[in-house]
Amino acid sequence: MSEMNFEFSEDFALRMDREDPLSHFRSQFFFPKVYGQEAIYFCGNSLGLQPKSVSKYIDKELSNWANLAVDGHFHGEDAWYHIRKKSKPALAEILGTHEHEVVAMNNLTVNLHLLMVSFYRPTAKRFKIIIEKGAFPSDQYMLETQVKYHGLNPDDVIVELNPRPGEHTLRTADILAEIRKQGEQLALVNMAGLQYYTGQVFDMKAISAAAHEVGALAGFDLAHAAGNVPLALHDWDVDFATWCSYKYMNSGPGNVSGIYIHERFAQRPDLLRFAGWWGHDEGQRFLMEKGFIPMYGADGWQLANSNVLALAAHQASLDIFQEAGIQRLRQKSERLTGYLEFLIKEISGSTGILEIITPENPSERGCQLSLLIHRGGKAVFDEWYQQGVVGDWRNPNVIRLAPTPLYNSYMDVFRFAKILEQSLKKFA
Template structure:
């Protein structure tokens, strides 16, 4: 549906919801309350809602633990020794990969460091890393410490890309130009797939091709992209990526991360890595012998045995994703986000209070819109919260709103618009 067809009316929102083939998935999530009212939850980019099925998935493993004890590793439904494999089909579909290229493990910052051990091997001639300016602290601190660990100065080694003066998003041509400019000095491009502050989805395919053209690796932090933006990591030729599962993947606070390593590295035992026994050849693991032999594919980057309870909660959400279909979710996401954009522009008009800094092109964004607050500051955010809108405040003056297609409705967006309309009377 074209944005021109949208209407600022409750009946229109209700009609869209009635025609939404994914509408019933909303009932499979718990919604918190503010002031005894169910919230308008636009914060899936920070923490996704809890699927109602999580308790059953956890109870199943708790029962296995209670009834089988240590035998649960090799007996019973979903024996723990192989439990990581259960999430692979869904993860591969979500990120556009082969199953052997993905594995759920650790947490995002840990995985970033582990992957950099393999893909950042600086030399005096090739030691630089490109990242977007204002990257999430997970990336900033990791890169700084990795560079220092190898004896380089972060000021010299880390190249931060900034938007042009007066702009809020990076132009792809400027990213490509800087990659070419760094040339033979560039070791790695390690950017977000979706920039958390602005909501911009980067052209990962073009960036990867440009990095490879100068002999550098291309890797991405997909924390805000996974389960949100279209991803085709294998076909794009991305070297490595990692993500968290507690945002759009709705797997619970701080829950397990995941990694992608392109299959061209699947049989590269010579590639440097920090080895762990769960990454060792599965057929020989319990021989307990010296000499690390990495497993085929991404599994070879594992360190420790799987966190069974974490994976159970993770699987509850992944099963919902497979049932809904990532392409169906993307289709709804584009419509839902465009409706939110339409209503914000319709209501704020020339007031000068709000400015959407997220790209207008749906291909360059996920379901997040970042609103720059020119007047009122955090008081605007607090006003919305008191009326039941759960979004995300980011200093110095941005509110992030993420209408998530799995559990948000067009009526949610309309209800928010009415709250926005009232609040502008205070801050316009």
């Protein structure tokens, strides 16, 4: 749907919701309240809403624990010993991978550190890492300490990509040029898949190809991409990735992460890693013997046994994703975010109060729009919250809004637009 089709009217928003084939999924989520009224919740980029089915999924495992105790590992529906396998079909669909290339485990930054053990092996000649300027702090701290662990100076190793003067986002051509410039010194490109601050989606296929051309590896933090934009990690030839499940995958605060390892590394027992019991060949695991034999694929990077209750909450959301379909969600996302963009531009006009810094091209963004606030600062954000808008403030002066297609509606966007219209009069 092109921008010319949008209308700033309640009738239009209601009609779009009536015609939306995914609108019924909204009723499957709990919405918070702000000052007694149901919130306009545009904060799925920080924490997704709770599916109403979560308690049923967790109660089932609590029942298994109560009735089977230790026997629950090998008996009953979804025996815990193999429970990690249940999430693989949905994860493979969302990430665009084979099932043996993904596994749910740990938390995101823990996984980043574990992946660096295997995929960042600096030498005197090849040691540099490329990352985008202003990456999420966890990624910055992880890289800084990993580099120091190898006895190197982060200032000499980490190459940060900056947008051109006067621009807010990176050009793909500039990313590829820097990869080629670093050439034989480059060990790793380790960027976000979707930049948390600007909302820009990077061309992971082109970046991976360029990295491989100079003999480097490419890995991505997909915290803001997984469950938000369609991914094809295997076909894009990405080497490795990790993500979290509590943002767009709606699996609960701090819930389980996951990793992707390209199948070229699936059967590489020589590849260094920090090993644990649950990554050992499960056919021999209970022999309790020395000598680590990694499982095939991503499973060989596991450390400890699965967190069953966490995976239950995760599965509740993944089952909804499989029913909705990531491609159908993407179609709605482009329209829903496009409608929000249209209304913001329609209302803000030439006021100069705010500026959308997220790319206009739908293929270069997910459902998030980042608004640079030129006047009013955090007071603008606070004003919106007083009116029931739950967004996300990021210093120094950006408000992130994420109309999530799984549970947000066109009326949510219209209601926000009316609030925006009134607030701009106050801060003009």
